[in-house]
Amino acid sequence: MDLLIWPIQTESTNRGSATSDMVNQNEDQHNEYSTLLHATTYYLLLSITRVGNCQIPHQSRALFKTVVTVQPNWPQIFSGEKITLRCEIQGGGHTEWTYEWTTTSSNTFPTDNRYIIIRATESHSGQYRCLGRRDTYTSTEWSEAITLKVLSYKPWAELTAVNRDIPVGGSVILTCSRYFWYRDEKTSQPLTSQDVVFLSNRRIRVSVGGVYWCRGGRGEPVYYTEYSYSITVNKKREAVVSLQPNWSEIYSGEKITLRCEITDEGHTEWTYGWTTPSSIKFPTEIDTPY
Template sequence: MYVISLTLLVLLTLEHIGAVVTPIVTFDPDWNKIFTGESITLTCDVDEDAEDATYHWFKDGYWIHSGKTYIISSAQTSNSGNYQCQTSSGSKSDPVRLDVHNSYAILQAPLRVYEGDNLTLRCHQYPGYPAKQTIFYKNGAVIQDWGEEEELYIENVSVTANSKYKCIKEVKHNLLYYQPSDETSISVLDLFSLPTIRLSPDSVTEGDPMTLTCDVRLSPLRQTKVLQFAFYHDGQNIQDFSSSNKFETLSTQRYDSGDYKCVVKTYHSEMRKMSETVTIQVKRNGARELFDKSETEVLSSTPGTSLAATVFSVTSLVLILIIVLIFLYRKRCFLPDINQHLPNVSYVPQTEFKEANDETENIYTDLDTHNRWTNDSLTLCKPDGNKLVVESHIIV
């Protein structure tokens, strides 16, 4: 009983931990720097539906406020620091930095910059001070020369935007123009994680359905971004880009085995990320294999098939025997023992044969004299290869 209770307690604890949602701090306006006297609103953004949730704010690790938002109405340099919020679930957000300045000009950037964002940097002068021209630098090189524009626009940023930016601005004070400068560093965040392929079911058998899911985690602050998915099998595209992150096969075959990848991109940009390769081996269906084996055995034991094989074998053997006999006949000129068939005829050796007509005549004479043969014929070979045909008549 004690073990059961302890197990239930552990499961409930794990369930509670799994329900924890990490909140995110956002700024409005979305600038990482402000001047003294300006106002800014900090919000604890969390994907949590509980109406009775409570929120707490911390600056540099110390509690400062309770509530979903924290408003700084007239900022002072003392408001600079790292801010975090915490929800009733017990999770605390990552710290974010706010800097409050009391100078002529600051280079403002968004609190977070994600892949595919259109980045805006603003070279901002202190409120109430007139300004003229501005120049922008990236890693020490001019990227926007002196001009009236106080903002720098960079479309569809990527990791190549990870750089240090600087601006110089002409600001007027007491009839004189000064050229204050400021710098900021940009670190582009991942819009979505590297995709991974998930196979369902875990093991695929021939004839079964198969589903591939391209899993990807989109940043919580960019949930409105539209992603598209494509699938590849052994390097060949099997499903072009679409909003579906699944590829399905209703009846998997052995040729569906191989390497699979998925590619994810945003709808309005060409930023793409590819998953690692997943190798899938489709197993042979046991029932199908047994059926194929039984079918093979039935075919091999079919009477018609066996008879045909037997006839083919006998025919082949006869043909081979005939060929061998012809070969021997041509090579050795086979001569039967005439004395066995003609007991009363003297056998004349081949070396003493006369002309064909004389020999034929003699044999005919002997055969007629003994008067013992029926109509028959015998073919002999002469030494020169010519044939000698002997016709005989036997009276029974």
């Protein structure tokens, strides 16, 4: 603020000589005017100084910091997974905040501190930043950007087996890159410890033949991978040939029955194959009478 002061100009006169009383009166008026002017100037300068020392309201940003977090925090996000982005204000206390988001993706955001993606797609890929605003004069800085990359495919599970034939009384080991196991039907319930023996490194030991599958899952609700290709495990059973009647000596003309018995056969329908050093041809039945 500038203070303009006009100098006092005394009116010149052509009158010959002035009396000393008029001169003294003019000097007294000049002194009074100067004193008033100085007092007014001091007041104005004091007022300007006070206004200059006032704290003009401004936006406060330095006290708070925002961070964008992703839950679950997996290194890879696949199409269809559920993801939650959260804007966290460090040191924000329990103050009511409103939130602003900015992203390079094609999606819009609410003013809440959470953004829940029910089924992630490639369109959700991009960088995300947020800030918090408490009132007109208080807000945070924009957070550092966090990058979200959503892959367009679902991962596959890989199932391997060194041996697919279960020996008599033995078992085989299957290895899967994931950890949900199934037998015979994909839609069946996952296998439990009552069905197989679970080993370390995503392996199982099986002693029951059948078609096996596996797949992975994570998160809540569970996000499943694609099923693996199937592996058929065959269980070998021991076949025993019995002789009826079981005589130590057999004479020409006697009736003899050879029986092929399969251990642990249950109610399974079997066909049979025979081999012999003789020239006799064998049927495919369980009993072979002679």
